[in-house]
Amino acid sequence: METQAEQDNILRGGQFLIKETACEDIFTPEDFSEEQKMMRDTVKDFIDREVWPNKEKFEKKDYAFTEEIMRKAGELGLLSIAVPEELGGMGMGFVSTMLVCDYISGATGSLATAFGAHTGIGTMPILLYGTEEQKKKYVPRLASGEWFGSYCLTEPGAGSDANSGKTKAVLSEDGKHYLISGQKMWISNAGFCNLMIVFARIEDDKYITGFIVEYDPDNGITLGEEEHKLGIRASSTRQVFFNDTKVPVENVLSERGDGFKIAMNALNIGRIKLAAACLDAQRRVITNSVKYANERVQFKTPIAQFGAIKSKLAEMAATMYAGESASYRAAKNIEDRIAIRQSQGNTHQEAELKGVEEYAIECSILKVAVSEDIQHCTDEGIQIFGGMGFSEDTPMEAAWRDARISRIYEGTNEINRMLTVGMLVKKAMKGHVDLLTPAKNVADELMGIPSFDTPDYSQLFSEEKEMIGKLKKVFLMVAGSAVQKYGPALEEHQQLLMAAADILIEIYMAESVILRTEKLAKRDGEDKADTQIAMARLYLYNAVDIITQKGKEGIASFAEGDEQRMMLMGLKRFTKYTNLPNVVALREKIADKVIAENEYCF
Amino acid sequence: METQAEQDNILRGGQFLIKETACEDIFTPEDFSEEQKMMRDTVKDFIDREVWPNKEKFEKKDYAFTEEIMRKAGELGLLSIAVPEELGGMGMGFVSTMLVCDYISGATGSLATAFGAHTGIGTMPILLYGTEEQKKKYVPRLASGEWFGSYCLTEPGAGSDANSGKTKAVLSEDGKHYLISGQKMWISNAGFCNLMIVFARIEDDKYITGFIVEYDPDNGITLGEEEHKLGIRASSTRQVFFNDTKVPVENVLSERGDGFKIAMNALNIGRIKLAAACLDAQRRVITNSVKYANERVQFKTPIAQFGAIKSKLAEMAATMYAGESASYRAAKNIEDRIAIRQSQGNTHQEAELKGVEEYAIECSILKVAVSEDIQHCTDEGIQIFGGMGFSEDTPMEAAWRDARISRIYEGTNEINRMLTVGMLVKKAMKGHVDLLTPAKNVADELMGIPSFDTPDYSQLFSEEKEMIGKLKKVFLMVAGSAVQKYGPALEEHQQLLMAAADILIEIYMAESVILRTEKLAKRDGEDKADTQIAMARLYLYNAVDIITQKGKEGIASFAEGDEQRMMLMGLKRFTKYTNLPNVVALREKIADKVIAENEYCF
């Protein structure tokens, strides 16, 4: 068992903003265990063999094929990673769960969505909130792929405002079952699921309630036609109509009125897994792009040799690398937090619930960052392919279309942006994360005279780590003043919240990529890690630009006169490089490596 | 006839960078003549009646329907706007031509492409380079829509490197015709065209030659299957195979070896028209987005009232407005330049050719800027629609897919970016645009002490116009030093070129939007133009951010030590606002107007 001191090294959710993290204290993809690497290779192999060669089927809306692949994934045990052994699962930790989400999603968003809807929001609510009976009855079937699950929350009038649904659950006269009636929309896996997690309102309850509903067409459940969608074409998405559907009272999830909480917690886990589910798709886009760029000759030159193309490859690789770094860092935090909770006597269920909830901020950050990175990455992939990128004969356009959904579901990126800052402010109010003291320190620092000492930057990343520290000050300065100014009304200032969220997101991503690389360089030496060092520097450089922009926008929106001048000066100080990196050279370096290896090779 | 002095007020191509333009000297959409407005309404009406209600047909790849609509457009005279009256056309000026491209493209990229390929690259080469006989024989049929044209330049191995095609033209023994053999790819309108502009190489000529080829399946011409594409689904795109296709020698366009020149000049016109062809699509996306946002209620609030949505609507409107401003400004410059050339004794043909060539830089700028704006606009459109944006039942996803092609064809945006700067540097070398003197002046200014006078900003846009002047200095400083440093080898430094191109693009767009709005405010008063003023300010603000970023990147890539420090200081000075705009408030203002009008209303 860990000592309290060891436990304290694990940051609490949101604390990354106010504490410095040592690179030894984060988990990185370089730290995968042998078991994890084997798992990764198994999944990759499955995708290479069964899925990638059949990509066309997914684009042709072959829903049955999606189901078939899901069934095969079940046979391989891939649907049961997160399920405890006593419920027929593999009982692996959160990092391994993420790893499987990551690699199983490489070939098509259709499978990523089917997998995510089933193993995530379709199964987790029972795992996290189910009674022993419910778990025993349903989880083993879901874990094996004998049954598939879906999650029915959204309604025509209730999307982002998930608690506003009109679906009703009425207790029968004998008190033995509920009768559910209502219309659900956009339900992934609806076309082939056996079990539905359904949210409905009992009487005039403030909050909705969750139910486990077995799919039975003779029990008042009707499915709409398949929706025709921009992307993830072979992911089944239908409306579901409930008309006095009988559900035994034993199938209520947790307590009456707990539905909204269940829904939100299921989404927290869903969000970080969604980030993972964008990663391997990006790796493959980068690898296919560099292969094409190495082969395609124009002006007697492989286009990979043109600076315009190198620039794209480098940016694609650097954001990919950052996305990986942050995703697995947060995943391990969650895993550790669960272990701590368990060691403190929590049940596995409680521990998992609280462990993920703790990092809800990081989950939202990752959802937004990685879903936007993959959009950009696939967009550049198309551009590198030129006219061929516009053709269904190359894998770029489907990747671009598939990526688009990730910015919409599991909470839109707008909702998630606002959540990141909103949750942080709430944590501060509750005293879980002390933002006020550091915010005050920054304010004091602004009034003081800056130090003109020439700092010692001889150590790897010393300037970069100092910069991360300064960027945190930018957030504390902007968000701190905003909270002071607007108090709880801050939530009405959405443009400001969005700007603050972008600052927060970039800090987390940039810090993660620097720490991962520092750890790597300490292990392998700086020479061997030189491309990774370049990627970390490039990512940070871009982050500084975004933070400068968003900081300025935020400041100008609420501060005037002297206050504005002082804060702008602070912004300048906190975003200033002593040694401005030559990003053109960094990109060249990164691209040259990717080009030489002919793949994303980190 | 204009006097020399009047003519001199019309900027030469690229001169916008070194001369100040008075708002009275630019043409704006507010200056459309009654005839032009009638034309616009005719086209809009045609689209509303015949095309928009049938959008689904385009998405279902109904190529025949595209042809039918093109035929109807021909009946309305819309294919003949740019064609002189003596050749059966309407003989209207360049602005009117742009106007028709703009509004005919509002509903679907499939029609935009078919229209552009036919009236632009399919017809213009004959109009611009054809002999009297060629013109008389072919142009009237193309202008009426009796025949349709296509343009066969690209080959599997020759895309961006258009002159590298392998298609051969061999003179027959009797010297009466050429036999053309080769494979062309990505040919728009191939499926229903009667005439093809084909580029092929005679013997081992350095440059390809253009030919007018009548489509005849019995003359060795075979078509590939329709390509399956990401977007513009009902635009016919096929491979075309020529196998000893007999073409009479009279059908050579211009001289042997002129093909590359013809191809490039056709593309120049094509590029600015492509910018126009993105405009009405954007207007409609904005209007549909605001209508949806006003109707859709979440959290008991129309989502249009959320700052996150307002921010999007405002940015969409401001870039739209800027795109219009710059497109019509350049269009009128071209029209005027043609008139001047004609008044100087050029034939209409020569005048048009030279008129467009003169503004090749602006044409590339517009192509890049507007094609990227529409991508961003449609992307936000999807996001505003939430889950519904991902559905084929709403008009957002097709708009997003259709927009994607505009960044690829008519020269990829990478090629066009490099062209903007490359052409400017060439013009400077030839003495057509004096960049050296102003670049030297900026360098001198950097050595001097900046003025600390408080400037008088009481006039509308006085600070903004000063900012435009300073942004020009950024370009001169960065590009000037880069040219000095690298000389002709600059073209190998593509990342730097791309950064310089972005600076140039933003300057042109921002200046155009400021000047248009100044002209409007002078006419209608500042009160009535208040939203437009906000849009101009917002656009400029964003431009300053981009220029700051790209300038910094460029400088760090080639300057070190003191030189770098001096240039960074210059950059800071040249991008500094005295009064930092509150962009959050600007966006609120713009959004509120669009929301109140329930449409893009400028």
Ligand SMILES: Cc1cc2nc3c(=O)[nH]c(=O)nc-3n(C[C@H](O)[C@H](O)[C@H](O)COP(=O)(O)OP(=O)(O)OC[C@H]3O[C@@H](n4cnc5c(N)ncnc54)[C@H](O)[C@@H]3O)c2cc1C
């Ligand atoms: C392919 C697909 C699969 C899906 N699968 C499932 C599933 O399996 N189960 C399920 O229950 N649901 C599913 N969904 C639904 C998905 O979760 C919702 O689409 C999403 O939550 C957004 O809700 P909405 O579509 O109603 O958009 P809206 O909530 O109407 O949002 C529209 C726009 O308004 C913005 N907005 C909304 N509220 C605010 C606010 N307060 N402040 C600022 N901006 C705001 C949004 O960010 C968005 O830009 C799926 C959707 C799709 C498209």
Ligand SMILES: Cc1cc2nc3c(=O)[nH]c(=O)nc-3n(C[C@H](O)[C@H](O)[C@H](O)COP(=O)(O)OP(=O)(O)OC[C@H]3O[C@@H](n4cnc5c(N)ncnc54)[C@H](O)[C@@H]3O)c2cc1C
């Ligand atoms: C739907 C569609 C319709 C089309 N219609 C027509 C038509 O009607 N007639 C016709 O002739 N053609 C047509 N085209 C072809 C189009 O013009 C080409 O696709 C385009 O010019 C790009 O060429 P490419 O596809 O060979 O890409 P490539 O030239 O191979 O470019 C691939 C990538 O390399 C980059 N690149 C290439 N050269 C350089 C360089 N020197 N420096 C830096 N980067 C470079 C490009 O920017 C791009 O990112 C069409 C294409 C499509 C997809």
